[in-house]
Amino acid sequence: MRKIVTVADDADLAHLVDLIDMLPGPDTRSFWGEGSNSIGSKVGHRLREILSGRGDSSDVDYLAIYVLKYLGRGNRHIPEDRITANLRGASGLPAAGHAWVEDATRTAFTLVTRYSLPVWNGAHRTRGSAWLQG
Template identity: 65%
Template sequence: MTDEIITLADDSDLAHLIDLLDMLRGPDVAPFWGEGDHSIGEKFASRLRPILNGQGRGHDVDYLAVYVLKYLGKGNTHVPEEQITKWLRGVNGLPAAGHAWVEDATRTAWTLVARYSLPRWRGYRGAPGQDWLSPS
């Protein structure tokens, strides 16, 4: 994972994910994010602040994307799609908008996780795909 600073201008998928998150209510809306230092909103804020301040690194982007998958992504058990639909700005509870948001956020977050985590998840195995070239 890169230790270089990553800005929204550097990664259009990251910028898109931030735009999607901006469609939700801010971190002070406890009915959506929860309350206290262990709220989901605080988890997001801990990764969003460095990114938005131009000091984010690969691990911040990675954690942010994992948080989206875990807490807001398709099939999560923390914030259901109906809750996301209810709190989306400007869509007035339109179910299709909530569904589209979850699909888009999940796909975008997975793209970022694959970009920033995949090398670590693969471990050291030589060249990508090398296991498929070895005879069984």
């Protein structure tokens, strides 16, 4: 059975959604791209599942991975200067864009490790067990 995850369940997820809300809306094609394979489409699909109360841990994980991949530091898809220029209320202030990228990257990585780590390690594996062998 799928375990539903909502923004009320996870403060980091709620914070990431708040950060995404600071960016242009999903209809801003010049920011998010166009088509069914656009960054906005990918982010939007997972966000809609989560915000409608149907999202599970895989939706949170994918949303966080998309933020890291497409909005995180050093990405080539939506670079930091475009985020800075489009950050609502910041009037192009570079420090705000840098802070947004840092905060979003840190929050997304926290979510990825929270929701992916059990899959990477296996559900029943003991933490650090590889270091105890030998």
